[in-house]
Amino acid sequence: MKDAKILPLVQDESWLKSHADAVYERFVRYQSAIRDINSHSGSILEFARSHEYYGFHFEKLRNGWVYREWAPQAHNLFLMGDFNHWNKYSHPMKRNYRGDWEVFLPYEEYKDSFVHGSKVKVHVEADNGAYDRIPAYIRKVDQNPENHDFAGQIWFPKKEFAWTDQKFSSKSQKKCPLIYECHIGMAQEKEGVGTYLEFAENILPRIKAAGYNTIQMMAIMEHPYYGSFGYHVSNFFAPTSRFGDPEDLKFLINKAHQYGIAVIMDIVHSHAVKNINEGLNEFDGSENQYFHPGPKGYHEGWDSKLFDYGKFEVQQFLLSNIRYWMEEFHFDGFRFDGVTSVIYYHHGHTDFDHPDKYFNDGVDQDALLYLQLANTLIHTFSESKISIAEEVSGMPGLCRECEDGGIGFDFRLAMGIPDFWIKTMKHKPDEHWDMFEMWHELTNRPKNERTIAYAESHDQALVGDKSIAFWLMDKEMYFNMGIDDKNLVVDRGIALHKMIRLITISLGGEGYLNFIGNEFGHPEWVDFPREGNNWSYQYARRQWSLADNESLKYKQLGLWDKAMIKLIDEFKVLSASHAQQIYLDAEKKILAYERADLIFIFSFNISESFFGYELTLPKVGDYLNILNSDDSKFGGFDRIDNKIHYSTNKNGVIKLYLPNRTCMVLKKIE
Incomplete structure (x- = not known):
């Protein structure tokens, strides 16, 4: 008789047999959590609806607006905004039968003042003092560029967005994802912030023509600091207003679906901005509402707050956030940021040189469970939805189904591959490039877990590092990229740029990712406006004119990428078995x-x-x-x-x- 504790993950990976109990225990925790959720809400889909209860909603039966907030340790809450001339105390909130704070605004009394687009905040009195906060479930945030003040906005447009993508499915993209990683704000050539609508008009046709079938959008969730690349999130249910209104984002996604392109979000559930004025930190006056208290709740490397994934309300907040983006904006899936940091209390700052470290060395079991629940929700919502983990440790079963003993992701990012290329280019002359090492780095992955291969992403293009093109050609790119220019450095760089991409896409995984502009060897680095560069947008844009210029070699690199992507797609290379x-x-x-x-x-x-x-x-x-x-x-x-x-x-x-x-x-x- 088979041992019931030996799950399929362990059966397929013999080296895990000594850890069969640990794999089984995380499966049992998952089963128990699903039972609790079903008992509480009926299903995980129903559990992930807290955004329909908290925040601002119009209730037809009562004929008015209700605003609810979860702030268990706060002393008093008051709603204020344009509608009451920012009076901090005229609209006190009361605890309801569930212990949540609530205030009701009758329609007849407030129909002319509590209107679409008006600004609101909630004044919170608690142990940490009194602060004007942005509601946790706010759907839109207004940023005042003059004083950098954030305020929530009531967002009840008269006409619902008219989706036309009912026939679109990301099922084929999930089988063979060719991902174009992009940032809306830096996607235009102008020195400024691009918009959702500009991206839809100017960039989507380029992506379609290049052959990519999926776009991965960065920096969508609202964040106070533009230069954070969107990784210090303040308002989890609000698409950033820097790029336009929520309807503009919907227009972009709808347009992508018309082109047959799936859209996945770079979702940041790994940490949150520590700012009190804009974010969730100390919302109810305590350290431990959404986050762990003390040092456990602070990431020193990222200067940000860390969620308490074991808390029922936090699970519901984050899972509802996932459902919201899929349901409200039709996102086709998610790339989960910083999964290694989520999984381990040490955030991955160790050598994973022994299997014990995957199960016994600082593993946050609550975080693992949350990721299992997140993936269950995504795939219960729709089997065609895609989930990708940015994970570097090699956690066993990350991309196996939860029922097999896994964590449930569809893909993991092959983070070791870009590291290999950068280290090779930085530290080894060409004659010392190791072909055995190259083969190993590009093929070393579990046969039953799918991987997204990439030569470089936004990480490798940031200021302080260089894109592959810039590592290969450096300053020569400024003077010798003409079609007729003779330059050995550029000749070598262009040759290796093409080879590195083809060997990575064809050998390294079951999916592929490219960062916007790198397909044609975009010069220089990415650097957002900041005090250190005099708030310049020079390096926070994409110079498409280089790729369009028939007299430049950027055009040739772009043509190579297009031909390569077409071949990979036509022959279904990514869905084929390992090379x-x-x-x-x-x-x-x-x-x-x-x-x-x-x-x-x-x-x-x-x-x-x-x-x-x-x-x-x-x-x-x-x-x-x-x-x-x-x-x-x-x-x-x-x-x-x-x-x-x-x-x-x-x-x-x-x-x-x-x-x-x-x-x-x-x-x-x-």
Whole structure:
């Protein structure tokens, strides 16, 4: 008889057998939590509806507006705003039968003053003093650019947004996600903040033409400081007003769906801004309402507050937040920020050099449970929704179903791959690039857990670091990117830029991610306006004119990326099983492998080109070169004839011409 404690995750990963009890215990905790939620609310979908109770709502039966707030340790709450001329004390809130604070505004009395767009705050008297706060469930926040003051806004538009995306489903994107990571504010070429509507008009057509099927939006949840890249969230239910109104965001997502593009949000449930005036910190006067008290509730590296995931009300707040974004804005899923920090009390600041550390070294079991519940909610809401974890430790079962003993994500970001590329470029001359290490870094992942591969994301482009293009070419990009310019640094950089992307997308995972503009080698770094750069937007924008200019090599890199994405999509490479290595020559720096019935061949050799180079392919027959990085339209030197058919002998041996720093893809002719 099978041991009931041996879950499928442990059965599939034999190295976990000594930790079978720990895996089973987290499964039991999950089952118990689901039972409690079902007992409390009927289902996890119903449990995730607190945003329909708290905040501002019009109640037809009572014919008026009700505002509710959870603030268990506060002494007094008062609603104030434009409607009462900001009188702090004229509208006291009272505790209702549930212990929540509540105030009711009759329609007839307030129909002319409590109106769409008017501003509100809640005055809270508590142990920490008296503060004017923004309601926790506010749907829109107004930012005054002159004094940086935040205020909640009543948002009851007369006409509901008219969605036209009823037939759209992200089911196919979930199978083979080609993700375009983007930031709305920095997406335009102008030196300023871009808008949702500008993105819909100017950038969505570019993404569609480039072949990406999913966009990952950063910095959507309201945040006080623009330069935080959206990672210091203050108002979890409010799309940032910097980029426009909520209806503008809906228009953008609806438009993306019309293009057949899925939209996922970079959701920040890993921490929150510590600001008292704008955020949730000490809302009811205590340290332990939403967050852990004391040092446990503070992330020193991020200077932010950490949620208490074990608290029932916090679980409901965060899960309702997930449902809200899917239901109200039609997001197709989420990329969860900082999952490693969430999972471990030490936030990942250790070497994960022993399996014990995944189960016994500072693991926050409440946080793991919350992530299981979040993924259960997402996939119960719709099977086509996508969940991605930004996780670096390699937590076993992260992308396995909860019923198998896992955490329930669909994908994990392969954070080790961009780290590998940056370290290689920074610390190793080309002749010391290690082909065995390259193969290992790009293939070392569980067979039953799906991975999003990427060469670089926004993390690698931030000021203090450099994009891959800038690591490869640096200042030469300012002077030698013309089509006819002769420059060895740029020639090398363009060749490696193309190769790094193709080997990463074809070998590294079951999905792929690119940061906005990096597909054409966007120069320089990302740096938001701040005092240190005189509040400049010079580096907080994307220079599309470079990619559009026929006389620049940026255009060629963009064409390569488009051709690469098209090939990967057409042949369903990402949904194919893991690649099989055909050949590796460490000395000559040549690597070949098969995936999705295509043959990928790379020569990282720095100077030698090889004539009649022999490789043994898995299948005998004739092959056609369907993609070649040395094509002149991609910034190459046309050393490879694309018209040649390559034939194997009876033993499957093929002879090729392999120029240095090139890659090609062969397809068997049926």
